[in-house]
Amino acid sequence: MRSQIMLNSLKTAYKNKLGNTDRILFELGLVALGIGFAAVLLYFITGINVLRIKYPCAFNRVTHLCCPGCGGTRSLRALLNGEILKSIYDYPPLLYGVIVYVVFMVRCFLHICFGVKKSPDGAVVKYIYIFVALMLIQWVVKLVAQLAFGYYWFV
Amino acid sequence: MDGFNNDNVETVENVETVDSNKGSYSETTAYDTTYASEPNANGSKVFAIISLVCGILAILCMCCGWFGIILGVAAVVLGILSIKKExxxxxxxIAGIVCGGIGLLVAIIVLVTAGALSSMDPDAITDYVEQLENSL
Incomplete structure (x- = not known):
């Protein structure tokens, strides 16, 4: 009975404390966290490491150029191994995205549970725009390096 | 009773009795119809947020062929719905539509080019499928 009351008050606090935009983004963040946990569980149960799956990039096979997502998996693997510089070299927006994601989720969680002050509703959206801009800029840089200078980012 | 003055009492005749139920029902339906067609003004941005997320994923997954196309279409459709309703x-x-559009366009170009290349070199597609199967 007491746990049910606590659960209901937590649900009410969750609905009332977060704005519409932040609540949707927080829920999407929880889904992403769930996918991450599922991947970790898959590794421990079956031994399959999803980061080791080398999915051939159709864009690269057809055009022999980097796609906007090229290097993402390599960068994530490097980040999980503690190689920050290699992670930034392979895919710069990933570290930025991870930092924004962690800060946003932690601040929302603290705001819901302990009432800690957070930024206004929807303030995180500009950081998402910066992520998109970084993604497109690094794609252009890689294309220019490959086409103009013959430098292949991933040998 | 002595202070009661009958001159101040007005007699009301021919009062029109309004069928309040009928009147209020028609007013309610008219109000509801108008309200339903207006954009959502309570700050909900569900379509816009999901459109933006689908657009970002469409750009990241444009190399995955059909997956990029599906995400791109979802981003564009949800973005258009968001502009109308939110x-x-x-x-x-608009950011979701632009990102989804870029992902969709590039994914279509990749698929068309792959189809054209496969007609010239059938072994290329076979090699790609083998590599895909080996990776999984």
Missing amino acids: EDAKGMA
């Missing part, structure tokens, strides 16, 4: 979310909706 007043406060036009910026996010």
Whole structure:
């Protein structure tokens, strides 16, 4: 009975404390966290490491150029191994995205549970725009390096 | 009773009795119809946010062929719905449409080019499928 009351008050606090935009983004963040946990569980149960799956990039096979997502998996693997510089070299927006994601989720969680002050509703959206801009800029840089200078980012 | 003055009492004749139920029902339906067609003004931006997220994923997954196309279409459709129904979310909706459009366009170009290349070199597609199967 007491746990049910606590659960209901937590649900009410969750609905009332977060704005519409932040609540949707927080829920999407929880889904992403769930996918991450599922991947970790898959590794421990079956031994399959999803980061080791080398999915051939159709864009690269057809055009022999980097796609906007090229290097993402390599960068994530490097980040999980503690190689920050290699992670930034392979895919710069990933570290930025991870930092924004962690800060946003932690601040929302603290705001819901302990009432800690957070930024206004929807303030995180500009950081998402910066992520998109970084993604497109690094794609252009890689294309220019490959086409103009013959430098292949991933040998 | 002595102070009661009959001159101040007005007699009301021919009062029109309004069928309040009928009147209020028609007013309610007219109000509801108008309200339903107006954009969502309570700040909800569900379509815009999901459009933006689908657009970002469409750009990241444009190399995955059909997956990029599906995400791109979802981003564009949700972005258009958001512009029509959500007043406060036009910026996010436009960003979602642009990102989804880029992902969709590139994914279609990749698929068309792959189809054209496969007709010239059938072994290329076989090699790609083998590599895909080996990776999984």
